[in-house]
Amino acid sequence: MSKVNKTGQDGPFYKLDKRRQKAVMLLFEDELTDEEIAKSVQRSRSTLSSWKNEELFKAAQKQYRSLVVKTDYESKALKKLKELLEAKSEMVQLQSATTILKMAGMLSDNDTPELTRAKVRKANADARVAEARAKSLEENGADVEVLIDKMLTTIERKDSEENAN
Structure with missing residues (x-):
């Protein structure tokens, strides 16, 4: 399981009880079946199905995914994007610059290189x-x-x- 940053523990993921949090983490890893996940959190498969339909649970999944990606990949992705700014292809350079600016909130998702x-x-x-x-x-x-x-x-x-x- 990826470790997430413990600072700023607010939002939907942190509003869940420990079992639901564990279910969110296991679902993110995508290595176990729903039946295995339900067993791991000591609940039935139908309970897990019910959780997966709850708005709070869905929001928690989204938040957890964002936290893991940010923690595990954001700095690597930014380093790669920085390298691509020096690529031979102007299109690759432009796409890299666009992505960096979008990540910084300086460019909207509606903008395209074209x-x-x-x-x-x-x-x-x-x-x-x-x-x-x-x-x-x-x-x-x-x-x-x-x-x-x-x-x-x-x-x-x-x-x-x-x-x-």
């Missing part, structure tokens, strides 16, 4: 358009601004087409 790249392309295009507008206004006045608006519309259409594919 969406991030599209946002960067749009920001770069917007900057080029703004720069061209400013320059054209200094030099030629309003006629060039109409041309730049057409360019911007074309760039936005191309970005929309790329995102749709």
